[in-house]
Amino acid sequence: MTTFLLSLAFFLVFLPIQTVLSSSTDSFVFGGCTQQKYTPNSPYDSNLNSLLTSLVNSATYSSYNNFTIMGSSPQDVVYGLYQCRGDLSMPDCATCVARAVSQTGNLCPTACGGAVQLQGCYVKYDNSTFLGVEDKTVVQKKCGPSVEYEKESEIVGRRDAMMAGLMGAGGPFRVGGSGEVQGLAQCEGDLSVGQCQDCLSDAIGRLKSECGAAAYGDMYLGKCYARFSTSGVSDNHYFAKSHNGKTS
Template identity: 65%
Template sequence: MAHLLLLLLFLSFSLLPLLSLSATDTFVYGGCTQLRYSPNSGYESNLNSLLTSLVNSATYTSYNNYTFQASTPQDALYGLYQCRADLSMPDCATCIARAVTQLGALCSDTCGGALQLEGCYVKYDNSTFLGVEDKTVVLKKCGPSVGYEVEAMARRDAVLAAIVGSSGAYRVGGSGKVQGVAQCVGDLSGSECQDCVGEAIGRLKSDCGTADFGDMFLGKCYARYSTHGPPVFSKAHHGKPFFTTTTTAISLINLVVTVRRHLRL
């Protein structure tokens, strides 16, 4: 056990240059289910296949979902990922690789987990959630109140109204320094997305009041605004990826899986 802990410590330092954070890689929220799977089970095998598939797929499309059927219900697995629609494909792949490695460490041995970074989202579970609308509040964050500045609040309300009135899974708007963005997970229908975005923006306005910024993440969509200039979520990040190749990303995933197995021994 001691030499494995030393190995983990060495790896954490040796990978720092590769894992340097960018705006798209910033942690927003994460969570795990309480149900755990058995080591070396069919579920573990499906999960390892899913994580690899997510990283591979993110090199050429910004959204995908997977279903792994099994001979027993407890080994079935459902998963998806999604990148913010303004990201380039290299940045999308980088973000998903980062999310997968974080989620593997955060939710070790659990049957379900979800992780939201600034630029992407990953979720998996043994109970199907694909195509199911979910307006549960997952994260709410409101900035400090700026008081009722008539112009700023009028611009904010107009921007949020325009986002509600537009269509598509990804929506952005702005007026002066006021910026807003909303996005639905790709498995929702158009009407479900509209319903979810409307709920998120309604909650933003009622819960955040005159805050200078607000974030409202629901189970299948989010809406955000800022009154003080372009926030990080309104711009694509085109920095150098911390993973230079998809092969490197998958190798790191395999390494995390291997170390987790040894720590159980």
């Protein structure tokens, strides 16, 4: 079951299957646009293009960055960031961010703000600053079908142990596994250490309580996410092979 929870600022959308890109890294997860529009060929339009170009260029050498493009007036200022999943190579990060930026153009033409989450990266921009601001709003929740009843107690126990490992791992990107269960969690790079821990605590707590004995689950909050999957269940759940079988 997938639930999309809308904020007042953004309309979230789910793209039909034909728009999903070819690899797991580039698969579309969700996107949203603000209701406020800008005028084409305006100073804001020019600043937004400069921002998006900066995001794409920066992703060739850094897995996270944020930019503020100043304008001659306050209404022309645009803020933006991108975040790649922590295990991506720089070429994969750059490719993912370029495709996410392209998706924002398709989803949000003339919208002052837009956001796109792909499997491997996230891009967001707006005319109101959000940088360094913690946001634990639920953006998307997805819970799979229940595991087999005979395995429920074992799987849930292993999942909870893995989630506890993620909470104690430290750092903005965390991957862990316990038996059949694999999981990952990540914060956006503009959060402080304390904000990141607080956000992930909320995401992991919600994932455990709201997905119950599901075979997989995703919990995307405004500034972080947590995910888990049992062995053999895909549904676009990607976990780095180098981490499989490891315990956080």
